Amino acid sequence: MKTIVVDHPLAAARLTTIRDVRTDNATFRAALRELSLLLIYEATRHIETVDVQIMTPVAKTTGTALANPPLLVPVLRAGLGMAEASMALLPESQMGFVGLARDEETLLPRAYMESLPEDLKGRPVFVLDPMLATGGSLEHACGMLTSRGADQITVLCVLAAPEGLKKLEESGLPLTIITASIDERLNESGYIVPGLGDAGDRQFGAV
Numbered sequence: 001m002k003t004i005v006v007d008h009p010l011a012a013a014r015l016t017t018i019r020d021v022r023t024d025n026a027t028f029r030a031a032l033r034e035l036s037l038l039l040i041y042e043a044t045r046h047i048e049t050v051d052v053q054i055m056t057p058v059a060k061t062t063g064t065a066l067a068n069p070p071l072l073v074p075v076l077r078a079g080l081g082m083a084e085a086s087m088a089l090l091p092e093s094q095m096g097f098v099g100l101a102r103d104e105e106t107l108l109p110r111a112y113m114e115s116l117p118e119d120l121k122g123r124p125v126f127v128l129d130p131m132l133a134t135g136g137s138l139e140h141a142c143g144m145l146t147s148r149g150a151d152q153i154t155v156l157c158v159l160a161a162p163e164g165l166k167k168l169e170e171s172g173l174p175l176t177i178i179t180a181s182i183d184e185r186l187n188e189s190g191y192i193v194p195g196l197g198d199a200g201d202r203q204f205g206a207v
């Protein structure tokens with residue numbers, strides 16, 4: 001498993017906004033969107049391209065197109081805040097959805113929704129979820145993808161805990177992780193420290 005930490009002043013500044021407890025829901029959503037653009041930019045750095053012949057108003061030239069645009073999969077709810085930014089940079093892509101809710105006592109994910117293509121063989125997939133905490137949710141989501149044949153999965157998250165990275169590494173899933181920060185640890189409630197709190201509640205309010 002490859003892990004890339006995006007090291008950029010704009011990412012650090014947006015991350016600071018979303019960590020700050022004083023940031024309201026609307027400002028949180030805007031900063032998450034902007035940070036997601038930077039994560040997508042990094043995730044697509046080595047994406048496969050093909051040459052295309054085009055005509056400018058002046059002359060023929062060779063341009064570039066994406067050879068195999070990734071399927072985008074936000075993990076509901078919190079991953080919704082990364083969805084619009086990813087479609088903005090990847091308008092060629094399609095989007096699937098996975099709904100997972102972590103049980104607050106057991107910290108295990110419960111799947112409540114899935115809308116995914118049946119066959120993902122040979123298709124790159126970008127999974128969008130701001131938080132990698134215990135890793136249970138992303139292991140479950142990525143398992144749903146590999147069971148459909150996916151073998152190139154990139155996980156885009158804002159924060160990763162060392163415990164979650166270790167779990168995903170040990171899962172043997174074919175993953176690349178792109179994150180804006182590897183934080184210190186999980187607390188006794190399974191929250192990332194220093195973290196940003198509950199990423200779903202901070203965007204949409206507590207349910």
Ligand code: PRP
Binds near residue numbers: 077107130201
């Ligand atoms: C959050 C987050 C991840 C999960 C991470 O979602 O968006 O999906 O927790 O925790 P884990 O790594 O320990 O599994 P949550 O289940 O709280 O649902 P929400 O997005 O609806 O708020």
Ligand code: URA
Binds near residue numbers: 078191197200
């Ligand atoms: N899910 C969140 O939203 N935040 C955490 O810190 C851990 C899991």
